[in-house]
Amino acid sequence: MADLARKRNEELARILHQLGWSPERLAREVSAALPPGLAISSTAPYKWRDRGMVPRSPHDQTVCEVLGRAVGIAVTYEQLWGRMGVGRGAKVLSPRLLTDxxxxxxxxxxxxxxxxxxxxxxxxxxxxxxxxxxxxxxxxxxxxxxxxxxxxxxxxxxxxxxxxxxxxxxxxxxxxxxxxxxxxxxxxxxxxxxxxxxxxxxxxxxxxxxxxxxxxxxxxxxxxxxxxxxxxxxxxxxxxxxxxxxxxxxxxxxxxxxxxxxxxxxxxxxxxxxxxxxxxxxxxxxxxxxLTPRERALQLGRIARAHGKKGEQISAEAVAERAFRALDGGEEHTQERADLEGMIGEGYLFLGEHERARDLLTGAVAALRPERARAKALLMVRLADSYRRTGDRDEAERTADGARRLAAGMQSGRVARALREFDAAVRAG
Structure with missing residues (x-):
């Protein structure tokens, strides 16, 4: 409710008066400085000026930059929004977290x-x-x-x-x-x-x-x-x-x-x-x-999976081969290899290559130790969804039930969300 309490932003009002700008003019200037999908309404600056509301990122910093260019001297975040209080917008953290x-x-x-x-x-x-x-x-x-x-x-x-x-x-x-x-x-x-x-x-x-x-x-x-x-x-x-x-x-x-x-x-x-x-x-x-071989393999596996998400099969397979090669000759890398198989398997799921994905995911699930329960449960849901998509409903349900048992009491939003999405897809199918 703090945003609803009137607390006029006197500094913003002073700068707008100095420039002779209306709130609508500020809205146009801010929208012009941002990508089209981030344009603001013409009434938003009224809320900033008259009710003390603080715009969210990236609008908060863009307002500072627009006004700074117009005035001819820097307009800082603290100057414009700092006195409004942390409860007056989503910007609790530094708006310059990336640019400082x-x-x-x-x-x-x-x-x-x-x-x-x-x-x-x-x-x-x-x-x-x-x-x-x-x-x-x-x-x-x-x-x-x-x-x-x-x-x-x-x-x-x-x-x-x-x-x-x-x-x-x-x-x-x-x-x-x-x-x-x-x-x-x-x-x-x-x-x-x-x-x-x-x-x-x-x-x-x-x-x-x-x-x-x-x-x-x-x-x-x-x-x-x-x-x-x-x-x-x-x-x-x-x-x-x-x-x-x-x-x-x-x-x-x-x-x-x-x-x-x-x-x-x-x-x-x-x-x-x-x-x-x-x-x-x-x-x-x-x-x-x-980087150590395991560190290099981990990041290459992540890149291969991201290629799969983008539908780039040739690139995904080439990077996956480099990742597995990075772990060659290291018998102590059993968990790293299981992680890598899981990531590459997920990449093949993105590409619709279910048979290849299931071979890798099954191997990863079998090799992951009990202390990697969260990763194991998540891969089991991915595996169950692959079975569902290819029509093997019984195997899909059996694998999903195993993931549910493993995830019981687990405080992981990712696993819970994956199970909910699987259940919704089963019902819809």
Missing amino acids: EWTADTAQTALREAGGDGAPVRLTDLFRGDELEQAARHWASPPPAVTGGEGALRIAPEQLADLRLSYESKQRLERTYGGGLILDLAKAELAMVGKLLELGAYDEALGRELYGAASRLAKLVGWANYDLGNDAAAQRAFVAALRAAHVSGDPRLGVSVVGCLAVQATYNSGGRGLDAVAMLSTALRAADEV
Whole structure:
């Protein structure tokens, strides 16, 4: 109800009066600066000026840019919207999360917001694909200086080891029981690491390791949000993780985060117009020499699946072959190979190649260990849907029942949604 309470935006009113613009003129200028699908109504600026409402991304920042060009000096977000309060729009997180300079200070800001408990971020707050691609290019540039580290809390390598163990334990829980189980815990720990960065005493080397720990936690927060279907919140956590990875100077972390964004764009609406293949391929080329075989295979598998989603069978098969080749000769890579079979199988499902898809999915389901229950349940639903599409109703129901038993109590929005979609398709058929 906060948006309904009248709170006139005096700064916006002052700038419009200075320019001699009506709210309708502002609406025309903002719409002209945006892609056609994002044009606003002529009455929207009245709500911003007279009722203190804050437009959503990307309109909030576009208003600042339009007015800044007209006035001749920069109009900042804080100047225009900062006094309206966090309850007066969907923009809880920084509107410049992608466009701020990529420094240690802005990485801390992004991490603090990703670990905070602000109002929910809505699906309409997703970034555009070109915005994300621009951000994804930053991680490969030389890392900035580590600022801070002069606080009262002495940070020692032992704390970093504890953070790594804590991250790994939460990741295992998430993979078994779903993102809903660990999201609040991961956000709280990310907020704690943000405090250590702000108040801690550390040298540059230790500081970069601390940013690396923060990046892994932010990525986990993003993945848990994605698993629950919170696409916009996931995206912002991934960008925070990307900023922290950039400061850490570890390109392997950056590629890992870009891979998460690519997965989100392949299956969901994460990144309007985002080309997952192009973005992840660019990241992989930039860091290929430092990746381990399992890291390279994982990202190649994601690229192959994205090619399948785009209907590009020749490219999907070529990249899949490279991915399997990356794991050749490594007997210890059984779980990585199962993951890869699952991803390539999903790619063949997109292409309508059900027989090839089922061979791969069946092998992946059989090889995945119990601690990978969430991935196993999701692949079983994909397998069941393939049987349904090819007319084998009994096998489809048997496989789906197995997925339901495995997913009982699991806090995964992705698995729950896949089962609902399967059941709806069965009823419709």
